Amino acid sequence: MFERIADLAIRRARLVLVVAVVAVALMGAVGAGAFGQLKGGGYDDPASPSTKAGQAIEEKFGGETNLVFLVSAPGSRLDAPEADRAGRALVADLRDDPNLENVVAYWDAKQPALRSEDGREALVLAHVKGDETEQRKNAKTVIDAYTGAREGGLSVQAGGGAAVGNDMETQTPKDLLLAEAIAVPLTLLLLLVVFGSVVAALLPLAIGTIAITGTFAELALLGGVVDVSVSATNLTTALGLGLGIDYALLMISRFREQLATGSTVDDAVRHTVHTAGRTVAFSAATVAVALAALLVFPQYFLRSFGYAGVGVVAIAAVGTLFVMPALLVVLGHRVNSGRLPWAKRARTSTRAPLWGRLAGTVMRRPVLTALPVLAVLLVAASPLLGITLGTPDERVLPEDAxxxxxxxxxxxxxxxxxxxxxxxxxxxxxxxxxxxxxxxxxxxxxxxxxxxxxxxxxxxxxxxxxxxxxxxxxxxxxxxxxxxxxxxxxxxxxxxxxxxxxxxxxxxxxxxxxxxxxxxxVDSKDSISGQLPLALGLVALTTFVLLFLFTGSVVQPLRALVLNVISLGATLGVMTWIFQDGNLASLIGVTPQPMEASMTVLMFCIAFGLSMDYEVFVTSRIKELHDQGADTRTAVTDGLGHTGRIVTAAACLLAVSFFAFGTAKISFMQMFGLGSGLAILIDAVAVRGVLVPAAMRLLGRSAWYAPSFLRRFHGRYGLSEGGPAPAPAAAPAPAAQPSAVKDPTGV
CATH class of the missing domain: 3.30.70.100 (Alpha-Beta Plaits)
Structure with a gap:
C-alpha cells in the first residue's frame, strides 16, 4: 500500500494537489453549515430515570422549572405599593411570553417560600419551552428581554439551569477567541523555530486545514442524522491543527534527513512514505481507537467528541499520507527555502545529542534514573484516591456571572x-x-x-x-x-x-x-461509571493489538500501556489536586468542586491517544534500528537521538494549543486545556525521555518477545517499519542547495 501511495505522489503530484484543493473547497462548503446542525447540551443519559421524568413532566405538566428570576427591590420591600405593582406587571408579561410556561411567582398568593427573609427579594419560577437547543435560544431571548432595571425600582436577574446554559454559551466564544488568539501566533512562531525555514513551517498548516475542514463537513453531515454537540467543534480545531503539525513534522523531518544523505527527491519521498508514512498510519490508528471509546457512552456530548476525534485523526492521516508526499515532490529541495538566520549553521549529524546522551545515561543506570521519575509521578497521581465526579453547574462560571x-x-x-x-x-x-x-x-x-x-x-x-x-x-x-x-x-x-x-x-x-x-x-455518574470499564477495556485491547501488529512483540504493548497509565494517572491527579481539592485554585480563578465527569473522561481518552501517538513515533525508529541488527541499547539510544527532537517539538506545539484553553473563564475548559497540555509534556519528557529507555534496558531482549505462533502471525499479517532501503547517493548534494546538508530535522 505504501509503495503505491509513494508512486502516486511521484507520478501524479500535481493531480493529487488539485484534487486536494477541490476536496477542501467542497468540504468547506459542507462544513460551513455545521453549526446549524449541531446542538447544545447532551450531558444526560436518555435512558436514565431522571431523563424519563423530565420528558414525562414536559409532556404532562409543561416542564420542570429551569429558569428563575430573582426580583430585587434594593430601596424598599417588595410589598411596597409601587414595587408590588411593578412585580405583578412583570409576572403578567412573563405569562404572556410565548417562550415560557408554568410561570409561578411570589405575587400569585404571597407565597412565603418565594420571598427572602428580609422581604427585599422574590422569585418567579418558569419553564423555557423547547428541546435543549431551542431552550438555549429561547432562554437568551427571555433573559435579554426581562433582566436588568425595571419599573418601580425593581432589578431582575436570571438564574437556574437555562440561565447557566445561557451564560456558558455567552462565555464560551469569548474563551475560544482568546485561546485561539494566543495559540495561533505562538504555534506559527514555534513552527518557524522548529523547522528553521518559512516553506517547511507552512506545510503543517496545509494538513491542519484539511483535517479541520474535513471534520466540520463530517459533523455537518452527521448532525442531520444523529444528535451531535456543538462542543465537538472545539476539539476539531485544537486536535486538527495539532495532529496536522505532528504528522507533517514527522514526514518533513524524515524527508529532509533523506535529502541530507544525498538521495534524490523521488527516493527521499519513497523512503519517507515507507517509514514516516507507516508510522503516521499506525499512530493515527492508535489515537482513533482511544477516541472511538467515547462512542460507547450514551450521552451525545461524549459521543460527539468521539465522532469529531475519530474523524479529525483519520482525515489528518489521509491528508498526510497523500497530500504531503505530493507537496514534497513538487517542492523538492525548496522545502528548505526561506531558511531563517538562526537555522543557517550547518550540522553534519542528524541526531539530537542531548536526547542521545539522556538515553545513554538512562540505559547505563536504568533503576537509578527511573525510580525518582516514577516516585514523582506516583505522588502526583495520589489525589486520585479521593476523586469525586460531578456535572456542570453555576460554579464553573466566573463569580460575576x-x-x-x-x-x-x-x-x-x-x-x-x-x-x-x-x-x-x-x-x-x-x-x-x-x-x-x-x-x-x-x-x-x-x-x-x-x-x-x-x-x-x-x-x-x-x-x-x-x-x-x-x-x-x-x-x-x-x-x-x-x-x-x-x-x-x-x-x-x-x-x-x-x-x-x-x-x-x-x-x-x-x-x-x-x-x-x-x-x-446521580444518573449521569452511574451511566458513565457503568460504561467506563467497557470503554477502558476496548482501548486497552485494541491498543494492544495495534502495537503488536506494529512491533511483533507482546511485551512492548504491555510496557506502553503501563507507562501511559502511570503518566495519565499523574496528570489526572494534579488536576484533582487543583480543581477539586482547591490547591492553586485562587491563582487561576476557579472554585473547587467535584471533577466534571464528562470532561474527565474526555481528557483521559485524548491524553491516552496522544500518548500512544508519541509511543509510535519513538518505537517505530527503535524497531527500525532493531530490525537492521542493532542491539537493544544501540537501537534505543540512536532511536531516541533521531526522534527526541521530533517528539519534543511536536509535544510543545500541541501543548500550546491545549494550554491556551487555560485562559478560559469556564473552569472545566481550563481543566481540559491544562490537563491535556500537561499530559502531553509529561509523556514527551518523563516517559519518552526516561521511562521508555529504562524499561527497554531492564527488559533487554525480552522486550521483543512473542510466542512462536504470534511471531508467525505477525510475519504474515503485521507491518514493519523499515520498508525498502533508500538508494545510495551517486554524488554529494549540489552546492546550489546548501540547505540539503544542514540539520535535516530542522529542530
Missing amino acids: QSRQVASVLREKFDGNDDAALHIVIDAPVDKAPLGSYAAELSALDGVVRVETGIGTYEKGRLEAAGPGSAALSRPDAQRVTVVSGLTPRSDEAQDLVDEVRAVAPPAGTEALVGGGDAEL
Whole structure:
C-alpha cells in the first residue's frame, strides 16, 4: 500500500494537489453549515430515570422549572405599593411570553417560600419551552428581554439551569477567541523555530486545514442524522491543527534527513512514505481507537467528541499520507527555502545529542534514573484516591456571572432552593389519600423543607397547607410531586437524598420517576461509571493489538500501556489536586468542586491517544534500528537521538494549543486545556525521555518477545517499519542547495 501511495505522489503530484484543493473547497462548503446542525447540551443519559421524568413532566405538566428570576427591590420591600405593582406587571408579561410556561411567582398568593427573609427579594419560577437547543435560544431571548432595571425600582436577574446554559454559551466564544488568539501566533512562531525555514513551517498548516475542514463537513453531515454537540467543534480545531503539525513534522523531518544523505527527491519521498508514512498510519490508528471509546457512552456530548476525534485523526492521516508526499515532490529541495538566520549553521549529524546522551545515561543506570521519575509521578497521581465526579453547574462560571450570583442569593436568603428541587412524576391516576401519605413520608426525610403536590404542601410529615389543585401539579391521569430541600445542590448529602427519595414506596400500583438536577447528576455518574470499564477495556485491547501488529512483540504493548497509565494517572491527579481539592485554585480563578465527569473522561481518552501517538513515533525508529541488527541499547539510544527532537517539538506545539484553553473563564475548559497540555509534556519528557529507555534496558531482549505462533502471525499479517532501503547517493548534494546538508530535522 505504501509503495503505491509513494508512486502516486511521484507520478501524479500535481493531480493529487488539485484534487486536494477541490476536496477542501467542497468540504468547506459542507462544513460551513455545521453549526446549524449541531446542538447544545447532551450531558444526560436518555435512558436514565431522571431523563424519563423530565420528558414525562414536559409532556404532562409543561416542564420542570429551569429558569428563575430573582426580583430585587434594593430601596424598599417588595410589598411596597409601587414595587408590588411593578412585580405583578412583570409576572403578567412573563405569562404572556410565548417562550415560557408554568410561570409561578411570589405575587400569585404571597407565597412565603418565594420571598427572602428580609422581604427585599422574590422569585418567579418558569419553564423555557423547547428541546435543549431551542431552550438555549429561547432562554437568551427571555433573559435579554426581562433582566436588568425595571419599573418601580425593581432589578431582575436570571438564574437556574437555562440561565447557566445561557451564560456558558455567552462565555464560551469569548474563551475560544482568546485561546485561539494566543495559540495561533505562538504555534506559527514555534513552527518557524522548529523547522528553521518559512516553506517547511507552512506545510503543517496545509494538513491542519484539511483535517479541520474535513471534520466540520463530517459533523455537518452527521448532525442531520444523529444528535451531535456543538462542543465537538472545539476539539476539531485544537486536535486538527495539532495532529496536522505532528504528522507533517514527522514526514518533513524524515524527508529532509533523506535529502541530507544525498538521495534524490523521488527516493527521499519513497523512503519517507515507507517509514514516516507507516508510522503516521499506525499512530493515527492508535489515537482513533482511544477516541472511538467515547462512542460507547450514551450521552451525545461524549459521543460527539468521539465522532469529531475519530474523524479529525483519520482525515489528518489521509491528508498526510497523500497530500504531503505530493507537496514534497513538487517542492523538492525548496522545502528548505526561506531558511531563517538562526537555522543557517550547518550540522553534519542528524541526531539530537542531548536526547542521545539522556538515553545513554538512562540505559547505563536504568533503576537509578527511573525510580525518582516514577516516585514523582506516583505522588502526583495520589489525589486520585479521593476523586469525586460531578456535572456542570453555576460554579464553573466566573463569580460575576449573573446565574451564579442568583444561585448564591438562593442559598443564602431563601428557605429551600426551588431551582434545585427534585421533581417526581407518577404517570398514572392516584387518589388523594395515597398521594397524601406518599408526600407526607417524603417530607419527613432529613434535609427536606417541603413537598408540594396538587392537594397541598407537606412539611415534616404532615399537611401544612391544603390546595385546590393545580394543572402544573395534578392531572386526572398523572401527578407531579416537588421535593424542595435545604441541602447544597450537587453535594453528597443532596445526592444521598435522591437515593432516599427513590427508596420511598410510591402509591400502590404506580411507578415514581425522580428528576431534577441532583437526580440527573446521580444518573449521569452511574451511566458513565457503568460504561467506563467497557470503554477502558476496548482501548486497552485494541491498543494492544495495534502495537503488536506494529512491533511483533507482546511485551512492548504491555510496557506502553503501563507507562501511559502511570503518566495519565499523574496528570489526572494534579488536576484533582487543583480543581477539586482547591490547591492553586485562587491563582487561576476557579472554585473547587467535584471533577466534571464528562470532561474527565474526555481528557483521559485524548491524553491516552496522544500518548500512544508519541509511543509510535519513538518505537517505530527503535524497531527500525532493531530490525537492521542493532542491539537493544544501540537501537534505543540512536532511536531516541533521531526522534527526541521530533517528539519534543511536536509535544510543545500541541501543548500550546491545549494550554491556551487555560485562559478560559469556564473552569472545566481550563481543566481540559491544562490537563491535556500537561499530559502531553509529561509523556514527551518523563516517559519518552526516561521511562521508555529504562524499561527497554531492564527488559533487554525480552522486550521483543512473542510466542512462536504470534511471531508467525505477525510475519504474515503485521507491518514493519523499515520498508525498502533508500538508494545510495551517486554524488554529494549540489552546492546550489546548501540547505540539503544542514540539520535535516530542522529542530
